[in-house]
Amino acid sequence: MLATLAGCMAYHNRNSTGAVKTAKNSCKQYGEVDLQPGWFDDSYRYFLENAVEISSIPDFNISVPVDVPVILNGTMILLYKDAYDQFLGNYDNSFYYGAGALGYWLLVMVLGAVNTWSRFLFPGLIKKLSFGPINWWREYVSMPATFRKKKAQEQKLLKIFDFLIPSRYETLVVTGFYAYIIAVHSIKYHFVSEVPIFESKYDFQLRNVADRTGIVATVMMPLVFLYAGRNNILQWFTGWSYNTFMTYHRHLARVMFLLVVIHSVTFSVELGEYYSEDMADTYLIWGTIATVSSGIIIFQAMLFFRRNWYEIFLLIHIIMAALYIAGTWIHVDELGYVWFCYATVAPWCFDRLVRIVRLFAFGFPKAKVTLLANDTIKVEIPKPSYWKSVPGGHAFIHFIKPTYFWQSHPFTFVDSPHDSHIILYCKVKGGITHSLYRTLVNNPGQTATIRVGVEGPYGESTPAKYADSAVFIAGGNGIPGLYSEIMDIARCVTNETKKKLKLIWIIREYKSLEWFTEELEILKNTTIETTIYVTKPECNGDIANYLDMKEEEEEEKEEDGSKNSKSEGGVSTSSISAKFAHITFTEGRPSIEGIVNNEVHEANGSVAFVSCGHPVMVDEVRYYACENINNSEKKRVDFFEQVQVWA
Template sequence: MAGPGASPSGSGASGGSGTPHGGNSTQGGGGHGGGMTPAMIAMFAARQRVNERQMKYFAAGLGGLIAIFVVLHWTRYLYSKITRRSVSPAIASPFAAVTRALRRRLIRKFPRMNSSGHALLVTAYVGINCAVLFTNLDFSNMGNFAARAGWLAASNMAFVVFLSLKNTPLAFLTAYSYERLNCLHQISGCLMFLMMVVHAACYTSYFAKKDKLSILREKEQVAGILAGFAFLSVVFSALVFRRFWYELFYVVHLAFFIVGIVSVCFHQPTLGKKIVIVLFSTAAMWVLDRLLRASRALYNLPNNFATVHPLPGGGTKVVFKKVPARAVPGKHFYVWIPSLRMFEMHPFTIVGTQPLEFIVKSQNGFTRDLHKFALKHPGAALRASLDGPYGTFPDPMAYDKIVLIAGGGGASFTFGLIVNLLEKMKENSNKSIDFIWTVKQHDNLAWFTQHLETLHTEAKPGLINIKIFVSRAPVSPEALDIMPHHHHHVGIDDSTPESARQDRHDRALTVTTNSESGSSSISPISPTDTEKPIVNGREEVDIEKEMQKRLEATEKAALATTAGQRTSVIIQSVNTDTDQMGTQSPRPPHRIVSGRPDTATLIREAVLSANKGERVLVAACGPEALMTVVRNTTANLIRGGGPGVELHCEQFGW
């Protein structure tokens, strides 16, 4: 692979800056054989100047693209500050009308992209690359095209590294932290590699035609070939390993990136060509970011421990002894537990800060080993540290209504956001919160026991409207402990007011069915499991036998339930409030519905309940299918005559 400035001229000479590699070759004055005439030297010098100018255009194009987002972000931020203090509704402003019309189209899901806005951004980025590649170029010499592609490969490499920085300045300038830039990071990485392939292919083709493939044995070209294969491994790991083995992807990605960038430096070692300056700047950015992260981790290490607790359904609760500065629920830290993984750090969302708490879903690699350790040593404390926090999201205090949607473990983000909001809210606040949470199994509800109880007991009545859906029926005994330390009522929400009770260990299980229907009783936690016939409309259930039956029930039996049937479970703490008459009344329960929710309808109802002058935040975290529904539904609700709607999505994956 020849360098970005190499020339497949008739004599085989090379020189990206307009000068030859050397003049002592036995094959001639050029580094690739054959002496260069003054005319050739002048040609290479002119090409070098043109390529340098084109790279300045490339930098200006990317800078302009970033500037657009900076201006839009701060303009919207200042506008929201002004309109909140103004008596005139925000919708009367032409600025609001224009931005709403744009956002209505840009936040929609786009195939293989997070949104149409992401697709537009990628299109602009690719367009800048194409414009720089094909303009001001003499196509009569293939070397000119190869050299331009080499320059673009090096410049894109710098941009790829910039997008990967955890401590990116874009988090402050545009409110887009590194994880939200990951889509563009992947695209730019692939485009960088494509430019490398074009660069290498064009030069190799020329040398083959001139019967000078021996040039590829020179040490600079060997370094270039090594760099090509190193970056091939980087791209391959991102496209293949990342999907099913993240830890292998990370090791391969990082190791071969280092090999690649060092090899490129040996491929173009001459300072006069200025390519090496771009490479040194790229390496400096990456090293500085790593040093900042390492210094934070070392600073948070002394006298810091992580206590691990196993949760049903493969969850693990991790509680840290120390709370680092700037820790905010909803953001995320990189967690380092040396005894489990000496050289790995993994990102997890903050659920709470009093104490610092994370809920980790067991999958593969580190999370699986963490859960196994917690099962063997529940309550064990491990020396650990943290790097962060990272992540950006809108300030929920700036909105009148907050709609939170979570799928499974995505509740870590939404619970964190609620905790963050409750900590800031005043007693007389008139904000309202709608919380929609879908889990696969009842076991997952036990992951957030304490936080469900907090929302139930500490939030002002009527402040939070919680809707919980369980898409699968089977349950483990631990899932019953949704509200510990209190008596509980768990019952089928039905029209019949009568219920059966049995006290056991300060808990009560209530099963209620519609006796007029003549149907079998239904398990309150696994509502699709049929039990013995009802006697006189009611039946007492032994808890241990009930739980055993639930554990033995298969999903096949659960799915065999009559199509469309849906029952809801009420989990109610018997904490009582004293009213003005001195009597005690139970607080409203959390209702759990069996089946998948109509998420679009729930979002629509929540947003449309706000007045048109109010501001609504729709924040969601979950799998891609859920995010697609949230994006498209929210986009349809951004209207000139409706409330101001803001969307924030935290999608699974990195």
């Protein structure tokens, strides 16, 4: 038999060192036969001396073994080689295509890293790049929304299927990935009809599609889970926001799900009449569990469910993800692809471990939680001495209450102006903030002390600090992160420098000032030019009426025996007017187009816009910043979005 094999391998000089080694390994793996060194030379010599044609063997019967080497038909040898190259070679090709998918994202990340680190290492050079093809790329590709203005805003389809559209660059990246996946699953399915490995071309291609989709999905799996992690070193490497990683994570997960479904369906069809019998195998049972789990993940991860039942979504998401990993692990354990399960579980477990370490390192201090004006909850948390805040960053907070201690929610924060606290301003919506609201609204002074856990900080400040003029435009509760970042820049700016810092805050009514009074007061000691737009001043009257109203409230408190004549913001109402003299108040809805155009025109050089707040406002800032990239004065214009989509 070995002599016949050697003769077959030597036909057309196909007995390369690699082929001989593969034959030896196959005999060891599948036949438990350990071939000795030099087996090929000995066997081939024996073949040359003793091999005969099949036609010369008397009474030849294919089912009866023969004791001499056989000379096989050369044409059939090549046909069988071609057929097995197509079938078995599909395993290798599938692995390479999966590796190519990882390579695609590596290239995208490298480009992201070059963009990020060039801003950090060569800020002066970047400010000068405001011409020709670079402006075209930034105006039409890297900065704008995919379609006109809408990027941060939710889009609706049939009322239930809400969705978000990525930026134009992100859309091109995702489209390129989809194109790659479609391309590699549309090639190399040649069928050799003369060789009956499969009964028909249909069966052959069905099996190849099943194998390819399953292998590529498995190779992609580590990246899908890595992109979803909070403690992701790739965020530092690329400079992408968590929001960007989650955008790519969702599309990677959708592609992986589609490949898994195609794999399961085509393999089931290929089994045919043996389906019931083979489905009793453990690896197929767990493969089915993994497929069903991925389907549940994709369905319940729709924006509609994430926004309305986030806590339930997150719990189901984690359970189903664990089931998917377990199912895939058992499914591929004996197929040679379990290493990709290791590569998936390792960063997932590492991420959870780091989260726990961060929580316990911070400790579980008692936080002062207060309900303020405009349905805003203020959370004051003492921080450890080692804990360094990230300007514009965020942290995940656990409120240690029996009903929701296990939940963690992200909030931007500012440092307390007086002591070593961080302060969160949480807008009352649904879920945990609504539960806190119901607790606080009935408490004396609408205040409570709640033990909390803090995991963070996460995030990075924007490169706006390198621009000659930095304009921060916040709406409503989007102010804390932008305030934290512009204050960090202001600490490094002296009165002699030409750098301009502007903070624009758009609020609905004057009472919104109450919950951010202390921070606004501190601005008077900086070079930051601050403007506050009040879009609905009639709700409280003008600023004077608002102050009069607060003074009346304080007088009533004194008559009732109140010991504290200060508002929740910590500023005496009789002195608020003087303390706000450094801020320009404008009543009415601002023109974002006018603000952006004016700031570009007045800038001494490069100008960067940073925005956070209502999605419509953020999208407008992005749109008009793009419109000004090709300005007549050749100034560099940048836009950075600080809106984070957590759900």
